[in-house]
Amino acid sequence: MSNLGNFAQYAIQGIPLGCVFALLAMGLTLNYKTSGVFNLAFAAQAYASAATFYVLRKEHAWNLFPAAFVAIVVLGCVMALALDRLIYRHQRTAPALAKLVTSLGLLVALPQIVLLIIGGHAKVNPPPLWPVKRSDDFLWPASGRFVLDASQIATLVATGVVVIGLWLFFRRGAVGLRMRAVVESPRLLQLQGVDAERVSRLSWVLSSVLASLAGVLIAPLFAQVNSLDFFTLLVAAIAACVMGNLTSIPIAFLGGLGLGVLQAELAGFLPTNSVLSTGLRPSLPFVVLFVLLFMRRSLRTRRAAADPLGGVDPPPPPPAADVRPAWMTRATHVFAGVVIAGGLALCMWVLDDFWVGRVTAGVCLAVVLLSLTLTIGVGGTISLCQASFAAVGAFATAQVVHHGVSVMAAMAVGALIAAVVGLVLGAAILHLPGIYAALATLAFALMFEAVLVPLDWVSGGSTPAAVPRPVIAGIDFASDRSFLLLACVCVAVLGLVVMAIRDGTTGRFLDAVRGSDMAARSIGINPARQQLVVFVAGAAVAGFGGGLVACYSGAANYPESFTFFFSLVWVVLVITAGARLVQAAIIGGVTFFLFPALLDKLFSWPGTYLTAHPDTSGFARSFLSFFNPGWSLGVAFILFGLGALTYAKHPEGVIEAQGSLVAARIARLFGSKPATDSTSPEPPTDLRPPDVAPSMDVVA
């Protein structure tokens, strides 16, 4: 009897949490159905709204309704319209993966923008969406077993209103139908006399407000408003969406609800200190997402819907390599050689220890980024767990070194273990269509962080396990300068490996698979196997890179170097620079460390000024204190994140895109015609006006 009572009690505790999952899940599904964008950035937006609500309500002491209106409706609408108009409208017919990359970029950039605007101070005890200050200021019923606090009641009420509202809205039929038609083909819908832009804007606003609402509602559950907590919310919502196959809003709603209840039941019934309780409970959404993705056979045969009028888009511009005459390629190589040699000489003899350290860290990171070149650029799999592979490599290196193995050998062992982890994960998920595979890697990364990293046998205890610098053939690489040379050798060797795979048969097979999966099968290529091979190779490279990073920083330090958030930033960085280019990985790695440091150095004067003139006040003070420590990293992440927005236009990456621009300009300067003109015997058949946006033919 009491067990049953407990069960009911936990269920009631779980329903409000489930409602929040459900709200975000509905927003995600609605948006995916109507815009084809699986907008991961909704998590960031939920955070933005929660933070805004906190600031208005607690710091500016606004009343509930204006604060809620601004944080949820105004912010939701503004963001929706901005995203739709500035970004997604231009990629409506882009493949789902291109849109996913864009949303990834926003997911990285938005929280940092929020932090810059409202400040990075701790925001403890977020207020509920109810006219009281704290959740436990209002309880209903006042006593008894099934007491709900203010935030839970607010959640139930808000969810009820939303569900009834959406139901009434979609009962009107035509709107829902039009919304789905926009995804299939906005052009066809326009031909039917429907304003596709308006329909899509409406769906953006709806789903965006849902995300904002979910953010404000869930905030009181956490001790403070912190963007990372919202990723957990995101994964739970994704799991709910997958239950509904990314298409069914009612099932997504029920899935979210069920997940919340299940989590509360587990929290109640599992013994508090057991492995299950500490391990399974926080990872429940990931586990559910994983099991779902693994079990859904129907997903395996799904093909992305293509716009029937997609063929009217002109073909993408030829890659730079085709436009560039041979002499220019040679010149580029010489130039690159000079830059690398010059950079190294600078590091060896001119720059001080700080800058050499930054560059070395960047070169070590470049090895990890090379793994993304393999996985994303060659394999076409968006992997959001590359930092986890690097962490596996780093942990393994640290533990093997402690058994007296030499450091380089330990790094090789780390690569091997990361490859095994990659093999298991890849075998489980690579049969899924691209977007689901990407989500599964995200789930894995979060599960790794929440469940595996705290385990001692994985991470080697709570203090980061030390990794010494190697001594090879009597040469000690203890100093940063000598270690830089070692790291450069590693990058060069692995860069060659990546190029060999990319330009070799494996790369060609995967080019074919990317072009047409069905045709590739018809000539005897096994796409899953090719992708798996490259995924595993990527995991191995990441593992080796993780070992190198740990070796450089002296310890396998998970929170410093390998959190899942880094995975996201790195993916965005590599894709922006050029997913298929080895030089993009290297430039990306070095930029990741040099750019924030440069910003810091350039804008160190406001801090110096403030300490010298402590009596500065007013606007000057608030402006100058904007440049507090850490702002540069925030700005860097924002720029990296926003860089991903260029992906839809230049799937080949900015380096390649700028390269072809510059090449064309130089070629014109010297009066030589681009190489393609001389080889193609017929004039181009493309008679379309040149102002049509290029189609998003894609690396995925």
Place this chain on the structure above:
Amino acid sequence: MTAVTTPAASTPAVTPLLFASGMGKSYQGIAALIDVTISVDAGELVALIGPNGAGKSTLFDCMSGVQTPDRGVVRFDGRDLAGMAQFRRARLGLGRTFQRIELFPGLTVRDHLLVADRAQRRRGGMLRDLTFRSRPRPEELDRCEAVLEQLGLTRDADRPAEALSLGRGRVVELARALICQPRLLFLDEPSSGLDESETDEMAEVLEAIRQEREIAIVLCEHDVAFVERLASRTYVLDTGRLIAEGPTREVMASEVVRAAYLGDGI
């Protein structure tokens, strides 16, 4: 094998190269294929005709492994193909082309053939890539040139696939299938979207490769003249059922076919 017969009446005397019997497939209760049986002998050119929605593409997909049939057995060269993945069937010697053209954008025509040749011979492997032994070898290039020349593609060999016209694209698909040295080719509407002269060329090419390479070909077609010119035997599908089979000329002349294919009014 002389008169137009009702379905499944003729049992082949020798083991045919391809024998698909009792094929059935339905989508959410709607039957797309009902108990269809066809057989193809080595080196034979057989056509499969029928109105839109007759189940031709479904039958193709079930035989080449793109879809799994609900019922029925497909035997190729005496071997049961049940549950075999599409790429494994391709390696056994079942080639195919597509109704909606499926090329590899970014790859040149020659690359298409090199990739197909390697995939078929299973000469991939990362180890080879890592030891820098993945450049095309002379014998691979020779095989490639031979096919290019036979299909008149030499001129376009270094052009990217997306720069080709639809007609040339179809020829590239054919070349890509041919270099895999198939023993049986499924051609899904090879003449669709082609103009008259291109259709003529395609017919000549098909005739030539059938004779020179002794490949069995199954054509799925709408163009009656094209079928009459090429196919020795024809199967007719209508609403998922086989309604006639036999020598092409007799099948085309039969009342039941004309009624189904051209409408009841004739």
